[in-house]
Amino acid sequence: TGNGDDTEDNQIIAGTAPGFEPFEMTRDGELVGFDIDHLEAVVEETDYELVEWEEYEFDSLIPALENERIDVIAAAMTITEEREESIAFSDPYYSADQSVLVETGAGFEPESLEDLEGSQVGAQSGTTGEGIVQDELIDEGLIEDDDYTSYDNYVYAIQDLERGLIDAIIIDEPVGNSFQDDHEVEVAFTYETDEQYGLGIRQGDDDLQAALNEGIAAVEESSEYDEITQEWFGE
Ligand code: ARG
Known part of the structure; x- marks a missing residue:
């Protein structure tokens, strides 16, 4: 049948990257x-x-957003100038710092990035955590290129940390805290970055951007934001 006034126009597909608790993860499939x-x-x-x-x-x-496979990214994605060269963001909806995770009881207790000198470090590919490894550790000469392992997913990085294959992981602090609760890992210290998470959309999708911003504000003003926070952070 003809689909003249196209309701499909208002249908959106969201993309996310699970393995980043408590923001997105797979539980019982x-x-x-x-x-x-x-x-x-x-x-x-x-x-x-x-x-x-x-x-x-x-x-x-x-890339999936740019290729129109998805219309919005909801993946604890930090708003950065570099990303704003290729996509647009909603208003911020969550703020976070980075943290340095180590294996519990391994005897390695760094208190600053300098203390990571010469250690084996992991982070997820394409994240701001990886950016810190590059800018603050490799470029500063604290570790070599091949002291760094880039993981598709933080879940694999945690496994390697628990097995002692790497010494530390740079990861968003709320996620480091969450992994600390269910793995043999702990946050050694917090590295303040004051990152703001935004929903990613294509540049030029102005109607969607305006609608999402109104939605974000409405959710924040209602009791919903606190309820969702309570549900996933127990705060
Ligand atoms: N906030 C960090 C960034 O934007 C990490 C996000 C990782 N998200 C995920 N769903 N795995 O780079």
Whole structure:
């Protein structure tokens, strides 16, 4: 049948990168987390309909958005100038610092980035954590290129840390805290970056951007934001 006034125009597909608890993870085969509940609540406030969630590795999200496989990224993605060269963001909806995770009981207790000198470090490919490894550790001469392991997913980095294959992981602090609760790892120290998470959209998708911003504000003003935070952070 003809689909003249195209409701499909208002249907959006979201992309995320699970393995980043409590923002997005798979539990009993189901995609759950703060970002899932938050985006669904936000879109609920708009004329758009969220029809599907697709899962990607983190560093494939921006290409998937640019190739129109997805319409919005909800993946604890930090708003950065570099990313703003290729995509646009909603207003911020969460702020976070980075943390340095070590294996519990391994006897390695760094208190600053300088203390990571000569150690084996891991982070997820394409993240701001990886940016810190490059800018603050490799470029500063604290570690060599091949002291760094880039992982598709932080879950694999945690496994290597628990096995003693690497000494430390740079990861968003709320996620480091969460992994600390269910793995033999602990946050050694926090590295202040004051990153703001935004929803990623294509440049020029101005109507969607405006709608998401209104939705974010509405969710924040209602009790929903606190409820979702309570649910996933128990705060
Ligand atoms: N906030 C960091 C960044 O934007 C890490 C995000 C990783 N997200 C994920 N779903 N794995 O680079």
